Amino acid sequence: MIHPYPSASGWVADFIIAVMIGVAIFAVEWRDLLGAVVGMAAVSLFASILFYFLQAPDVAMTEAAIGAALSGAVFIFALKRTVRYETEEEEKPGWWLRW
Amino acid sequence: MISAYYFGSIALIMIGLYTVLVKKNLLKILVGLSIMETGVNLLLISIGYISGRSAPILSEGVGPNQAVDPIPQALVLTAIVIGVATTAMALSVAILLYKKYGTLNIEEIRRLRG
Amino acid sequence: MVSVLKRAIAIAFILIIGYWIASALSHVPFGADKMLVGNYYLQHVENQTGAINAVTAIVVNYRGFDTLGEVTVLFIASTGVAALLWERKRKRTARTEGTIVLTTGTRLLFPFILLFGSYIFIHGHLTPGGGFPGGATIATGFLLMYLAFTTYRIPHRGFEVSEGLAGMGYVIVGLIGLAVGGYFLFDWIWQTWKIGTVGNLVSGGFIPVIYTLIAIKVGTELSGIVDNMLREGSS
Numbered sequence: 001m002i003h004p005y006p007s008a009s010g011w012v013a014d015f016i017i018a019v020m021i022g023v024a025i026f027a028v029e030w031r032d033l034l035g036a037v038v039g040m041a042a043v044s045l046f047a048s049i050l051f052y053f054l055q056a057p058d059v060a061m062t063e064a065a066i067g068a069a070l071s072g073a074v075f076i077f078a079l080k081r082t083v084r085y086e087t088e089e090e091e092k093p094g095w096w097l098r099w
Numbered sequence: 100m101i102s103a104y105y106f107g108s109i110a111l112i113m114i115g116l117y118t119v120l121v122k123k124n125l126l127k128i129l130v131g132l133s134i135m136e137t138g139v140n141l142l143l144i145s146i147g148y149i150s151g152r153s154a155p156i157l158s159e160g161v162g163p164n165q166a167v168d169p170i171p172q173a174l175v176l177t178a179i180v181i182g183v184a185t186t187a188m189a190l191s192v193a194i195l196l197y198k199k200y201g202t203l204n205i206e207e208i209r210r211l212r213g
Numbered sequence: 214m215v216s217v218l219k220r221a222i223a224i225a226f227i228l229i230i231g232y233w234i235a236s237a238l239s240h241v242p243f244g245a246d247k248m249l250v251g252n253y254y255l256q257h258v259e260n261q262t263g264a265i266n267a268v269t270a271i272v273v274n275y276r277g278f279d280t281l282g283e284v285t286v287l288f289i290a291s292t293g294v295a296a297l298l299w300e301r302k303r304k305r306t307a308r309t310e311g312t313i314v315l316t317t318g319t320r321l322l323f324p325f326i327l328l329f330g331s332y333i334f335i336h337g338h339l340t341p342g343g344g345f346p347g348g349a350t351i352a353t354g355f356l357l358m359y360l361a362f363t364t365y366r367i368p369h370r371g372f373e374v375s376e377g378l379a380g381m382g383y384v385i386v387g388l389i390g391l392a393v394g395g396y397f398l399f400d401w402i403w404q405t406w407k408i409g410t411v412g413n414l415v416s417g418g419f420i421p422v423i424y425t426l427i428a429i430k431v432g433t434e435l436s437g438i439v440d441n442m443l444r445e446g447s448s
Contacts, residue, residue: 008148008244009103017107024111024134028118033126040130043111047137050104055154056144056172057341058268061333062179063140065349070435071133071183073356077442078126078190082197086124087204101235102243109238113231120223147251150244155255155267156341158412163255169267170251176272177283180345180431184290187438191297 008053016053020046031086033079041072104145111138125193125203129186136182140175147171263403264338264417272343273420273427277398281383284430288380291434300446307443311361319361326354334428338417344424348431355436359443367440372433379429386419386426 020043027039044067051060111134118131147168153161155169193203200208241247248255254275255267264270272280311319334347358365390399402408403418410416 008150014103017103021107021110021114024114027134028114028122028127028131033124033130036127036130040133043134044137047141050107050141051144054104054144054148055152055167056147056175057154057156058266058343058346059140059144059172059175059179061342061346062176062349063137065346065353066179066183067137069353070349070356070439071186074183074187074190074438074442075126075130077439078194081194081442081445082126082203086122086127101239105235105238105243109231109234112234113227116230117223117227120226121220145243146241146247148244149246149248154341156339157255157259157265157267163252163258166255166267168248168251169254169271172268173271173276176268176343176345177280180349181283181286181290184287184294184434184438187442188290188293188297191294191442195297 008055013050013053016046016049020050033084033086034076037072037075037079040075041068044068044071102145104141104148108138108142108145111135111141114138123204123206125196125205125208126190128205129189129193132189133182133186136178140178143171143175259411261404262400262418262420263407263409263411264420265412266338266340266343268341269337269343269420269424270417272345273423274400274418277387277423280427281387281398284380284383284427287431287434288376291438294438295441298441298444303444303446305363305366305443306445307363310363315361319357323354323358326357327351330354330428330432334424335421336414337424338420339412339414344427345431347424348428349435351428351432352435352439355432356439359439367436369437369440372437376430376433376437379426379433382426383423383430386423390419 023039023042023046027036027043030036030039044063048060048063048067051057051063115131115133115135115138118134119128122128122131147170149167152165152167155166155172157163157166196208197203202208254271258267258270259265262270262274264274310316330347330350332347333342333350334344337343337347355367387398390401391397393399393401393405400418402422403416408415408418414421
């Protein structure tokens with residue numbers, strides 16, 4: 001008998017989780033903040049697929065509409081009004097007091 | 100040995116926490132907070148999952164004993180929408196800080212205080 | 214050197230926290246039946262609320278007071294964005310008009326996006342969806358209009374009025390429940406009149422009414438956030 005629902009445990013779900021973690025690491029490490037925001041939206045999109053696998057279609061729809069579209073758009077509007085690139089500066093003395 | 104979903108959500112939470120602790124750019128910190136929020140949502144939903152059962156929408160073929168736990172889903176549904184609104188508010192604070200100080204680096208902003 | 218040391222400390226700290234969460238979760242088996250109160254909701258949802266989507270019934274009916282608080286948080290956040298970014302003279306600074314593909318596609322798709330959003334929130338008690346995803350879909354349609362046309366603006370006066378009326382309508386529905394049934398947000402449509410049959414569009418008591426109000430509120434607030442983020446002062 002063919003199971004009518006997507007299986008929550010299988011190689012597809014494991015693969016999506018692995019890709020999601022990889023994209024999240026890239027999103028955090030990219031200097032270009034536009035790339036970081038797009039990575040964050042991709043993490044939300046993969047999470048939305050996982051919500052569907054976990055039998056939560058309501059949450060999957062909300063996450064796809066909010067996380068992948070609106071949240072990324074709001075971040076990009078903020079980038080437009082500030083700076084796009086993250087600058088790395090040298091450490092000032094006394095860092096261990098402030099940090 | 101924990102499930103792959105638990106592993107993925109814990110990894111997302113750890114990545115977000117690392118960003119908040121180490122990075123200096125305010126927008127990058129907010130990206131990390133968003134990733135952390137996605138991880139928490141995924142953790143809640145995967146705790147409510149019951150294997151072999153379908154979504155909690157009762158119809159023909161899906162009785163009350165064949166559905167997953169609906170309460171975490173109801174919780175996460177509203178949390179996502181509130182998350183984007185509060186993120187937008189934090190972003191507008193970041194825009195105001197950039198207008199005042201000309202930088203998004205939190206160390207610089209702390210030094211220029213007063 | 215310093216940066217490497219800082220990163221090493223942070224990674225060690227995070228690994229400790231991750232191990233702590235994982236060891237706590239190792240006592241929570243994945244995929245096992247852990248329902249306590251969820252089981253009660255699933256057994257009684259059709260009889261008590263008239264809806265077949267248990268998630269919707271919990272959000273609007275069983276825990277409607279929480280949802281009222283969450284809508285209030287949403288309202289405060291959107292008002293906060295408007296207050297923080299307020300300036301005397303603001304206008305959009307986009308210069309490049311959208312390409313012909315984007316503008317034509319937007320003109321074609323915009324009514325259908327609104328229609329799909331309305332479908333999602335009207336059928337919230339029958340199919341996956343409801344007011345929160347429906348309102349977000351409608352806001353996505355207005356976001357598409359903003360991206361395609363440089364001079365477009367939402368009719369913000371009408372949006373503010375409808376947002377306030379939707380919030381007021383939620384409280385009024387709850388107060389009618391207080392007058393009829395004795396407690397706030399009592400489901401007076403289903404519990405006293407039993408309108409409709411379970412599984413049809415006309416059913417579910419006050420769930421479609423309140424979810425329509427929530428969708429209007431969420432859609433207008435998220436569109437207002439987009440509008441406020443896009444208009445800059447002259448300086």
